[in-house]
Amino acid sequence: MNIAAARLQSGRQDIAALASNENPDGCSPRVAAALTNLNPSRYSDPACTALRAALGQKLGVAVDRIVAGNGSEEMIAAVCRAVLRPGALVGTVCPGFGLHEIEALANGANVEKVAMRADLDFDVPAIVAMLEREPAIFFLSSPSNPVGPALDRESLARVLAAVSPGTLLVLDEAYFEFTDEDLPDGLAALSATDLSWVVLRTFSKAYGLAGLRVGYSVMSDARLARAVAAAKTPFNVNAAAQVAAVAALEDEAWMSSSVSALKRERARVANAVAAIGLASARSQTNFLFIDVGRDSSAAMAHFLSGGIIVKPWKEKGYETFIRVTIGTPAENDRFLDALCAFARG
Numbered sequence: 001m002n003i004a005a006a007r008l009q010s011g012r013q014d015i016a017a018l019a020s021n022e023n024p025d026g027c028s029p030r031v032a033a034a035l036t037n038l039n040p041s042r043y044s045d046p047a048c049t050a051l052r053a054a055l056g057q058k059l060g061v062a063v064d065r066i067v068a069g070n071g072s073e074e075m076i077a078a079v080c081r082a083v084l085r086p087g088a089l090v091g092t093v094c095p096g097f098g099l100h101e102i103e104a105l106a107n108g109a110n111v112e113k114v115a116m117r118a119d120l121d122f123d124v125p126a127i128v129a130m131l132e133r134e135p136a137i138f139f140l141s142s143p144s145n146p147v148g149p150a151l152d153r154e155s156l157a158r159v160l161a162a163v164s165p166g167t168l169l170v171l172d173e174a175y176f177e178f179t180d181e182d183l184p185d186g187l188a189a190l191s192a193t194d195l196s197w198v199v200l201r202t203f204s205k206a207y208g209l210a211g212l213r214v215g216y217s218v219m220s221d222a223r224l225a226r227a228v229a230a231a232k233t234p235f236n237v238n239a240a241a242q243v244a245a246v247a248a249l250e251d252e253a254w255m256s257s258s259v260s261a262l263k264r265e266r267a268r269v270a271n272a273v274a275a276i277g278l279a280s281a282r283s284q285t286n287f288l289f290i291d292v293g294r295d296s297s298a299a300m301a302h303f304l305s306g307g308i309i310v311k312p313w314k315e316k317g318y319e320t321f322i323r324v325t326i327g328t329p330a331e332n333d334r335f336l337d338a339l340c341a342f343a344r345g
């Protein structure tokens with residue numbers, strides 16, 4: 001639900017939008033400054049030359065292995081279109097990010113899902129068993145959306161050791177910037193292998209550019225990158241998004257300071273949720289996945305009546321969970337007050 005719809009339904013103006021994992025701090029001031037120099041009459045650069053050069057430099061990756069997208073979600077679609085044939089097996093995790101399944105199904109694949117463990121962490125032996133069946137693609141979001149944990153070094157190594165040459169591993173790191181420092185950088189870990197892989201990252205979360213729609217994929221080799229680029233539309237990343245993303249990369253200090261503050265808030269909110277007596281998953285993201293103990297749709301309606309948008313989970317076995325974004329301290333306080341009232345009611 002977006003803010004306009006929430007205003008209509010709740011009759012309140014002061015909406016706390018905590019359903020889409022956006023950055024409540026906005027974005028670097030350099031983005032607004034860069035956008036003033038834009039010429040909207042010209043088509044955008046189809047090759048995203050400046051953005052890919054900036055990313056190549058930041059990541060230490062050759063630009064011919066980077067493709068920029070209209071959000072990383074477009075890259076999920078392009079990878080599926082480039083790689084999948086009807087009847088192919090695609091593996092992923094449940095609960096998981098919907099588009100990993102939806103785009104695979106749209107390209108005729110059969111999708112099978114590995115459940116998270118009851119303690120809401122990755123079931124590494126089950127993921128390994130699925131990989132041993134050599135799916136055409138295995139989509140893994142680590143950190144996990146919607147649950148929150150990220151694979152540690154040992155678990156990631158076990159997963160990578162199980163990937164066969166016939167499988168494309170798509171590691172979706174949309175929340176990479178929020179992970180603790182002792183956790184692995186998936187791009188670095190995959191770069192040290194000779195596997196076929198794609199790493200997805202985005203400017204929508206830590207960099208605060210969700211509305212402009214810009215993300216990217218880094219591929220194991222240039223041939224795969226060409227195939228993915230061929231599966232997107234030519235002017236997929238608009239001119240404003242390209243300029244904004246480059247400006248955001250020039251101000252990593254803004255992003256790091258915003259992420260640090262959000263991580264402190266994440267710890268505060270998680271402790272408060274536990275103090276209310278509710279369980280939430282260990283999170284390496286900018287959200288929490290909370291078992292509210294009752295139907296998530298009822299919880300959503302309760303929060304909405306207080307002007308707070310949360311995401312109710314609907315996947316089987318998780319119907320009592322909501323996903324809530326870490327907002328500003330004031331928004332988080334509002335959420336916690338409403339959660340307390342829901343838990344008591």
Ligand SMILES: Cc1ncc(COP(=O)(O)O)c(C=O)c1O
Nearest residue numbers: 071072073097145174202204215
């Ligand atoms: C795991 C994951 N992947 C990809 C995306 C898509 O992000 P975007 O298209 O905004 O880059 C999201 C957005 O919520 C996400 O959570």
